[in-house]
Amino acid sequence: MKLRAALEGNDADLQEFLQEYHASEIAILFEKLTPEERKQIINILPTDIASEVLSEMDEEHHPEQILIDLHPEKRSEIIEELDYDDATDIISQLDEDDQQEVLGDIDQEDASNIRALMTYEEDTAGGLMNTDVIKLNIGLYKNEALSEVIRQSEEKEEFYTIYAVNDNDILQGIVSLKDIIKSRANVSVSALLKTDYVFVKADMDQEEVAKLISQYNLTSIPVVDDQMRLLGRITVDDIIDVLEEENTEDILKISGVSEDEELSGNWQDAVKSRLPWLIINLATAFLAASVIRHFDPTLQKLTVMSAYMTIIAGMGGNAATQALAVTVRRISLSDLTDQQAFRTVLKEFSVGLINGACNGLIVFLVALWYDANPMLGVVLFLAMTGNLIVAGLTGASIPLLLKRLGIDPAVASSIIITTFTDCIGFLLPLYLATKLLL
Amino acid sequence: MKLRAALEGNDADLQEFLQEYHASEIAILFEKLTPEERKQIINILPTDIASEVLSEMDEEHHPEQILIDLHPEKRSEIIEELDYDDATDIISQLDEDDQQEVLGDIDQEDASNIRALMTYEEDTAGGLMNTDVIKLNIGLYKNEALSEVIRQSEEKEEFYTIYAVNDNDILQGIVSLKDIIKSRANVSVSALLKTDYVFVKADMDQEEVAKLISQYNLTSIPVVDDQMRLLGRITVDDIIDVLEEENTEDILKISGVSEDEELSGNWQDAVKSRLPWLIINLATAFLAASVIRHFDPTLQKLTVMSAYMTIIAGMGGNAATQALAVTVRRISLSDLTDQQAFRTVLKEFSVGLINGACNGLIVFLVALWYDANPMLGVVLFLAMTGNLIVAGLTGASIPLLLKRLGIDPAVASSIIITTFTDCIGFLLPLYLATKLLL
Structure with missing residues (x-):
């Protein structure tokens, strides 16, 4: 295994070796490494790749253990780079004390966002959603709307749906970027709304959310509270993981295995x-x-x-x-x-x-x-x-x-x-x- | 059941009743109806909804039977409205003679596209892909590129990724709409290319495609031939169906049931x-x-x-x-x-x-x-x-x-x-x- 040689070589060799791999591939390599080796690799990776590796790791390989073992500064950098939903998933696996320590070190706005997400049950829409949505006030006109979309999507790779809200953050509908581009300058977001969209409440079971997304062929679905305030959105790639998980549970239960046995557990x-x-x-x-x-x-x-x-x-x-x-x-x-x-x-x-x-x-x-x-x-x-x-x-x-x-x-x-x-x-x-x- | 009443009432009642439902819900209602009732409903629905209903139906409820029973003119309208991949899936279930009849009636360009798709095995990337992609020549400048995207996406609800090709249709990379919008007028598509993307060959098994999409968290993946010519793209929602299908096969085979038993078969x-x-x-x-x-x-x-x-x-x-x-x-x-x-x-x-x-x-x-x-x-x-x-x-x-x-x-x-x-x-x-x- 070349990786072994790279791990025993100097940092530059390891860095060069790792460049060949996608974060999700490194996450898979991690399954075969010791905690020490994992830490060594995470420390050498650029922060954005390191955070992606952690978010790609299966829960059962304990990414939170890697996180807690890191130098606090490196750790905070990685967490701040993570999407809120991924950060929440990882941090919530830590015990109470470690959670407080980790959250105390990071940017206060990020910490409060993650704390808010941690209040939702892990297997509900709230536990699955990302709060990092692109939303426009319905009152914006074409050019304001367009530059707002560009500003908000600055750090996102793909932006899925744009949500329209009123001044109280109540969801009013969805808007397509195409419609904004094609509209005249004096048209406001409210004129471009699509209102026959599907949404879910934050406490809906994740299996129900998966059924909706699969039934309506959606790429994403907005999550709202009881007052229809926009809380976040769930994307179809999160749902794939839910489906795999539910299918594993089905096949285990039907064979008389408790549903939460980890497949690669001891x-x-x-x-x-x-x-x-x-x-x-x-x-x-x-x-x-x-x-x-x-x-x-x-x-x-x-x-x-x-x-x-x-x-x-x-x-x-x-x-x-x-x-x-x-x-x-x-x-x-x-x-x-x-x-x-x-x-x-x-x-x-x-x-x-x-x-x-x-x-x-x-x-x-x-x-x-x-x-x-x-x-x-x-x-x-x-x-x-x-x-x-x-x-x-x-x-x-x-x-x-x-x-x-x-x-x-x-x-x-x-x-x-x-x-x-x-x-x-x-x-x-x-x-x-x-x-x-x- | 209100539907029964609506079916026995006049067309206007039925039309009003159906307006309350999403196409995928009508597809589910269909499972409980006779062939005559299904035909009655399809004939009354607007063509775009009717085609969506057929594409949403499970293969095992035989949408192709509804199609072949329709008046040829209505049938051709519906097929022309369908995405090529969905049309191919439905038509390929018909016997040879019916296929020729159905394809002979429709627009010749559509027919030849569908015939081309029918040459791929159903459970490969080629059988799963949609040929209806948004692609830009790498030589286009900002404003040409933007209006080309708007033109090509005219009939699509969501457009996923934009692919960049050269004059021979060879895939060169992917471009984000955001990058085009933010670029200056004298920048060409070739300067905005992302080249570290994942692609699949048309003959790859659908299960492998699903693994890639799930592993790399993709929303879509381009399909190419051996010369890297862009043939189409597969979207994540098609993959959800593949995953469900593969999981059904797993649970059946492990229980000693042949993998192609239809769950609701006789x-x-x-x-x-x-x-x-x-x-x-x-x-x-x-x-x-x-x-x-x-x-x-x-x-x-x-x-x-x-x-x-x-x-x-x-x-x-x-x-x-x-x-x-x-x-x-x-x-x-x-x-x-x-x-x-x-x-x-x-x-x-x-x-x-x-x-x-x-x-x-x-x-x-x-x-x-x-x-x-x-x-x-x-x-x-x-x-x-x-x-x-x-x-x-x-x-x-x-x-x-x-x-x-x-x-x-x-x-x-x-x-x-x-x-x-x-x-x-x-x-x-x-x-x-x-x-x-x-």
């Missing part, structure tokens, strides 16, 4: 996040096992059922996981009406029936050929079909039910659903065998 | 997508069951093992699903180095060891209390610990291995992984019981 955290689910599952596994124990006499006479019942229970678990994944994903992309929910359950019933019968037929043929026992085949066919119907019904209806109850449907993880298919998957073949084969 | 399609996976699993279930059959003599003497072995195999399946979900998600968010991959497997080994020992202890205590058999407890403790270690190792290493082999790691669905935990989950307790309890 084993202690992983145990903390997963052991509770496994213990819940162990309890339900005992429930399923008690079904088996109930049929001990049957199993003693028909040991062959030991093997077959695990096939039927296992297949039920897999079919339920399929139905669950499709239903959970569907719910997370759009809300279903009662009628759609009903049709979904009906569909999964049909799928369970057909897939159950097909697999049941195969098991029937195996019992016929291998055990030369047609009645055993019938028992297995019926049990397989029945359990795959249960799998489809529970896999679809439990997440839909949870959603109606206001509970996150992904919590209906495969761990929970397979309790049903395990119990029914043991009960059906053993009960039928007891009745029909003994 | 039961026939669902059977087609899931039955093959279930049959593969049935084969592996027979494999696991053959382990049980091998130990028939043990089971006859120790029927209690029937119940306990299902607990151990089931817990292994759940622990493997957890390890799999975390690993697959991690791989899909960023590529792992060999060292990181090794550490991931090591971490899952530790997690399996600890979680296995904890759950094993509980099973040990149950065997002690319920069956009053300490040696049975020891067998179960060892088997549980062993199987959860296997679960962690396979759940992490199989997707990592597949990734190295160039196979999509999500194919290592829980269905495949649980084959291991089922086989080992039956083998370990039965083997140990045979050795230690008989």
Whole structure:
């Protein structure tokens, strides 16, 4: 790795090496470095690149640790260079004392802006927004407006939407730069307003914000308080991170992993996040096992059922996981009406029936050929079909039910659903065998 | 439902009702309507709204069916109003004959643009891009450049980035409108170029494009051919759809559902997508069951093992699903180095060891209390610990291995992984019981 050589060389070598990389690439390199090496690099980078590297780092790689280890002067320079929303995200990860120290060192206006942002919950519109917007008073005329836009956008790379506010900072609408340029000199901003825009309140959940931005194909959305005062704006690139985060949570929860397990966290955290689910599952596994124990006499006479019942229970678990994944994903992309929910359950019933019968037929043929026992085949066919119907019904209806109850449907993880298919998957073949084969 | 009333009333009522809705909301309403009702609404909407509704509809609700059912004149109006990329997406869903008919009716320049876009694979940068970009010749001076931008952006709501090209349409860099406005009259575009931009080739996979846009926080990215000729641009809102699509595929594949099952498709399609996976699993279930059959003599003497072995195999399946979900998600968010991959497997080994020992202890205590058999407890403790270690190792290493082999790691669905935990989950307790309890 060339980086190692550069780190061990002199500052000039390192500087030259780093010039080849974009800030987001350096942020990725950081994942493999020690705290000392990270500090060394941040100290050598120009302030604007250093701040960009920190804002690009994943929360789980702890950019705040790098920040707090820096010389106070360097640190303050970097923070003042950061966008307010990024600075807030990083600083809010520090403990109370460190927060006060860091904020005390920087420019007072910046500090109060960051303090204001820190009052919003991290996963709401307020926690996501940037306060650094381009806004025009509706009373400005063309040339004033134009030079105001240029002045305000001086330090921004891209400026997205221009917001129009009245004297009390109440949002009045949005204006396009193109319309300002094309207008005559005696036209004021108020004449150029577009008023059919979408906005969000600061306390809206970030997932809802993401849905709005994605549904209306927006590049940015204004954030307002209850009096419609303009607080900031959320841009589509922040939303991409939210979507990735929500999707990670979905895939983890459906697999019985606590949603806040860090993907690259250590084993202690992983145990903390997963052991509770496994213990819940162990309890339900005992429930399923008690079904088996109930049929001990049957199993003693028909040991062959030991093997077959695990096939039927296992297949039920897999079919339920399929139905669950499709239903959970569907719910997370759009809300279903009662009628759609009903049709979904009906569909999964049909799928369970057909897939159950097909697999049941195969098991029937195996019992016929291998055990030369047609009645055993019938028992297995019926049990397989029945359990795959249960799998489809529970896999679809439990997440839909949870959603109606206001509970996150992904919590209906495969761990929970397979309790049903395990119990029914043991009960059906053993009960039928007891009745029909003994 | 008010919509029903409006549909049954006269055109004026319906028109008034529809005015309250954004095109993307009408697209959602469409999911619940019959083809006849959809046609009725499209015919009554202004052309620009109608085309937006079609472009907002999910592919799986078949906007192309609405289009082909319309009167040819209305249809051509709508297509000419669509962005080229959206028109291409919809038209390419039609069969060959309908495509020719539809394209034959519209403006010849539009038709040839759409035909050109149809040559790109749907899931590549070329299939995703819009050809309708704002581009300036690097030779233009301030005022020419400014009026050119205004002319080209006339019909666009937002214009994202301005691209600079030479006389042969070869991309030279990007320019910001702000810089043009602030420049002096005698400055040409070539003096304002930013040349450190990110671009993609037309044949790049859409998932790679999404990663780039998300990593560099871009709002748009230019698409070029092998000669660096500017072909079009991809905007961040198109990428949001790609991310949603890729995430759906991940969650489906990991659950053993074919990646192209439509979430709201009918039961026939669902059977087609899931039955093959279930049959593969049935084969592996027979494999696991053959382990049980091998130990028939043990089971006859120790029927209690029937119940306990299902607990151990089931817990292994759940622990493997957890390890799999975390690993697959991690791989899909960023590529792992060999060292990181090794550490991931090591971490899952530790997690399996600890979680296995904890759950094993509980099973040990149950065997002690319920069956009053300490040696049975020891067998179960060892088997549980062993199987959860296997679960962690396979759940992490199989997707990592597949990734190295160039196979999509999500194919290592829980269905495949649980084959291991089922086989080992039956083998370990039965083997140990045979050795230690008989």
